[in-house]
Amino acid sequence: MSNIKTAVVLKGSRALLQGKQFAPELMTVIGVAGTVTAAVLAARATLKLQPILDQTAENVEEVKAEFAENVSSESEYKKKLSKAYFGGAVEICKIYAVPVSVGALSIAATIGGASIQHKRVVGLAAAYKGLDASFNEYRKNVIAEHGEEKDNEYRLGLRAVDEAEKDSEEGDTPAVLDDAVFGSPYARVFGEMNENWVKEDGFNLMFLRQKQDFLNNKLHARGHLFLNEVYEALGFDHSKAGSVVGWVLGSNGDNVVDFGIYTSGARTADFVNGLEKSVLLDFNVDGVIYDQIEKRRK
Numbered sequence: 001m002s003n004i005k006t007a008v009v010l011k012g013s014r015a016l017l018q019g020k021q022f023a024p025e026l027m028t029v030i031g032v033a034g035t036v037t038a039a040v041l042a043a044r045a046t047l048k049l050q051p052i053l054d055q056t057a058e059n060v061e062e063v064k065a066e067f068a069e070n071v072s073s074e075s076e077y078k079k080k081l082s083k084a085y086f087g088g089a090v091e092i093c094k095i096y097a098v099p100v101s102v103g104a105l106s107i108a109a110t111i112g113g114a115s116i117q118h119k120r121v122v123g124l125a126a127a128y129k130g131l132d133a134s135f136n137e138y139r140k141n142v143i144a145e146h147g148e149e150k151d152n153e154y155r156l157g158l159r160a161v162d163e164a165e166k167d168s169e170e171g172d173t174p175a176v177l178d179d180a181v182f183g184s185p186y187a188r189v190f191g192e193m194n195e196n197w198v199k200e201d202g203f204n205l206m207f208l209r210q211k212q213d214f215l216n217n218k219l220h221a222r223g224h225l226f227l228n229e230v231y232e233a234l235g236f237d238h239s240k241a242g243s244v245v246g247w248v249l250g251s252n253g254d255n256v257v258d259f260g261i262y263t264s265g266a267r268t269a270d271f272v273n274g275l276e277k278s279v280l281l282d283f284n285v286d287g288v289i290y291d292q293i294e295k296r297r298k
């Protein structure tokens with residue numbers, strides 16, 4: 001019995017944890033389904049409305065007819081008239097009570113799901129900002145101790161190799177810095193797997209430059225830009241990090257969106273000169289901007 005109890009508790013705890021994990025999605029689904037249900041119930045209730053209105057009107061006419069010729073008491077007349085109207089209102093409330101309740105609960109579920117999701121994004125932004133600050137501080141220490149070249153090697157997971165090592169039989173595995181196909185966590189390869197990539201020479205570079213100009217205009221017009229917006233414009237999938245990092249004007253960043261086409265070494269140089277068909281895009285995001293948008297507006 002003890003083992004059974006333990007198993008039940010573990011499964012219950014796991015189910016509760018999964019429920020919390022997917023709470024925003026579940027509450028949103030419940031909210032949408034409840035709204036549709038409320039609309040259907042309201043439509044059915046409306047079919048019962050006309051008989052109630054007719055009965056209420058009949059009751060009111062009876063009261064008026066009763067006191068039409070002889071109004072012995074004005075207060076009695078108003079009392080009975082109010083009772084007739086109130087009775088009709090009560091009957092209408094009864095038929096719409098369930099649809100209204102379901103609709104109210106559905107709206108509450110939808111708002112609750114959105115609120116939970118918002119709190120999670122805020123928490124993610126705070127955690128990511130702390131991690132980003134720690135990483136940047138680490139990079140500053142590396143640059144101060146070893147220089148920018150070593151920082152790039154450590155950050156990209158690369159190391160330069162000499163000509164003798166490249167010519168040796170065992171020298172084909174290490175990555176050469178200039179031939180890097182790696183980048184920051186935000187980097188993406190723009191190649192034939194992308195729906196916007198074409199085979200014709202020059203068109204890919206033209207497309208990327210136009211998108212970079214467009215996104216810079218958007219940044220300066222609105223004041224901020226999320227990385228996921230850049231991904232979407234270029235045909236890449238969104239990322240979790242892309243929902244909180246990006247660019248904000250006046251945030252000690254570059255105040256410009258740069259794809260790294262002209263600044264990422266020999267690989268991108270070959271692409272610009274038409275020697276390569278694909279290119280690694282490494283975006284110069286300012287960092288976490290989720291909590292900086294409102295500050296800038298103020």
